[in-house]
Amino acid sequence: MNSPPIKGGEIRDVDFRMNYVIDCEKVSKSYGNISALRDVSFKLDKGSFLAIFGPNGAGKTTLLKILSNLVKPTSGVVKINGMSLHDEDGEIRKNIGVVSHNSFLYNNLTPYENLEFYGKMYDVPNLEKRIADVIYEVGLTARMHDPVRTFSRGMMQRLSIARVLMPDPSIIYLDEPYTGLDQHAAMKLRDILKNLKKGDRTIIMITHNIERGLEVCTHVAIQVMGKIAYMEEIEKVDRDNFEAKYFKTVGEGHY
Amino acid sequence: MNYFRKVWAIVWKDIRAEIRTKEIFSSMFIFSLLVLVIFNFSIDLLEVNPLDIAQGVLWIAFTFSGILGLNRSFLFEKENDCLQGLMLTPIDRSAIYFGKMLGNLIFMLIMEAIAVPIFVVLFNIGIYDKIISLAIVIILGTLGFVTVGTLFSAMSVNIKAREVMLPILLFPIVVPVIIASVKSTGAILTGKPFDDIISWLKLIAVFDVVFLVVSFLSFEYIIEE
Numbered sequence A: 001m002n003s004p005p006i007k008g009g010e011i012r013d014v015d016f017r018m019n020y021v022i023d024c025e026k027v028s029k030s031y032g033n034i035s036a037l038r039d040v041s042f043k044l045d046k047g048s049f050l051a052i053f054g055p056n057g058a059g060k061t062t063l064l065k066i067l068s069n070l071v072k073p074t075s076g077v078v079k080i081n082g083m084s085l086h087d088e089d090g091e092i093r094k095n096i097g098v099v100s101h102n103s104f105l106y107n108n109l110t111p112y113e114n115l116e117f118y119g120k121m122y123d124v125p126n127l128e129k130r131i132a133d134v135i136y137e138v139g140l141t142a143r144m145h146d147p148v149r150t151f152s153r154g155m156m157q158r159l160s161i162a163r164v165l166m167p168d169p170s171i172i173y174l175d176e177p178y179t180g181l182d183q184h185a186a187m188k189l190r191d192i193l194k195n196l197k198k199g200d201r202t203i204i205m206i207t208h209n210i211e212r213g214l215e216v217c218t219h220v221a222i223q224v225m226g227k228i229a230y231m232e233e234i235e236k237v238d239r240d241n242f243e244a245k246y247f248k249t250v251g252e253g254h255y
Numbered sequence B: 001m002n003y004f005r006k007v008w009a010i011v012w013k014d015i016r017a018e019i020r021t022k023e024i025f026s027s028m029f030i031f032s033l034l035v036l037v038i039f040n041f042s043i044d045l046l047e048v049n050p051l052d053i054a055q056g057v058l059w060i061a062f063t064f065s066g067i068l069g070l071n072r073s074f075l076f077e078k079e080n081d082c083l084q085g086l087m088l089t090p091i092d093r094s095a096i097y098f099g100k101m102l103g104n105l106i107f108m109l110i111m112e113a114i115a116v117p118i119f120v121v122l123f124n125i126g127i128y129d130k131i132i133s134l135a136i137v138i139i140l141g142t143l144g145f146v147t148v149g150t151l152f153s154a155m156s157v158n159i160k161a162r163e164v165m166l167p168i169l170l171f172p173i174v175v176p177v178i179i180a181s182v183k184s185t186g187a188i189l190t191g192k193p194f195d196d197i198i199s200w201l202k203l204i205a206v207f208d209v210v211f212l213v214v215s216f217l218s219f220e221y222i223i224e225e
């Protein structure tokens, strides 16, 4: 391993630990001449829950896509459990669950059939029972055998949460998971997230709802124009003034 | 073993959705029926020997209705970005290819199994003693068509003019398979000895293997953004 450059006698904390679950090093991504991510670096330990806030177009979704290997970064390296995403195989993907803007659900299949299909892809044991459990957990048992095409936006969102919970992944990415959920479902999701956190899972959640983010996370980040402008442990964050902090970081001149 | 279970799960999901909607099958079947009927009406079978044209008509019906099915194949994977969901799962990319390919193959073979009897009646051709060799040609020819077809279906799904682009990309490449299929179907229908047919069959089989290997190797690069 290369030691980090030391400039002008400055002494840095050098962290030699190798067991970060997510290790993102100088990741950049451009689409043509739009640069969606610029030099993003951060590390997350097992059991961390990172909440990312940021304005539209800040590159939050792009970051999650890169962390789940759906999009290759223009430069930089992502390591998951010490393995480079670049030459990953199914082993890494098995551990990652993604709730995205899109549901990844087949419109012509029922919730049961959708989950059965994805369950087989992940080799979920005791599949039938597991499906019934997660569908119950998101409150869709009554609609288990209707085609997903007939579902409302919020029901789709619940089902995609069930799809992600089913294989019990150790890393979970949630891209605005509260979108479309009614009050009950949102409370339920919050409880689910709190429960997930108790395990040793590592979670990254993007949300525009500051309150929802702060109530569950262990780390907070604010992403602006492709950069992580602020990242801090929750204990060191002044919760009451966080919203002001957010607006200051994003900058009045941003719009 | 596990790999094949996953491939089959992909096939089965497509079959399930198709049983519910019948979208792919009904368009393929109606199109092939139309082709057969229109050719049948436009040609005076008392003056033309049906065996001069029938094999060509049959394969026109198969390939053009096959295009309709292939156009839809990856469209369903694009709804709600399911293809991304699939790529996030731990399965090998090639399992996605084989699953989609087998699904397309099954849909086309079912369509063909129904179209052939209609063809036999319309063109008044006896195939009773030739069914097995005809089935072999149809299966091999359709396999060659579908192997590349599935690859190109995945490729063209992001293109706006995909209904036009798919046949334009696909036909020049599968033309050897189609010609060999037409020739061998003709040879079977006119009752040529099996030795005459076998060289055509070998040609189709070689193309099938080449297409399968090339598609298998390049699929991963095609679906990744």
Ligand SMILES: Nc1ncnc2c1ncn2[C@@H]1O[C@H](COP(=O)(O)OP(=O)(O)OP(=O)(O)O)[C@@H](O)[C@H]1O
Pocket: A031, A034, A035, A036, A054, A055, A056, A057, A058, A059, A060, A061, A062, A063
């Ligand atoms: N496939 C793509 N092709 C071209 N540009 C893209 C693509 N995906 C994202 N971008 C651009 O990258 C930038 C970041 O987009 P991204 O979706 O990551 O933002 P975001 O922070 O998730 O925003 P939001 O809060 O609206 O979801 C935007 O300027 C967007 O236009």
Ligand SMILES: [Mg+2]
Pocket: A060, A061, A062, A175
């Ligand atoms: Mg986004």
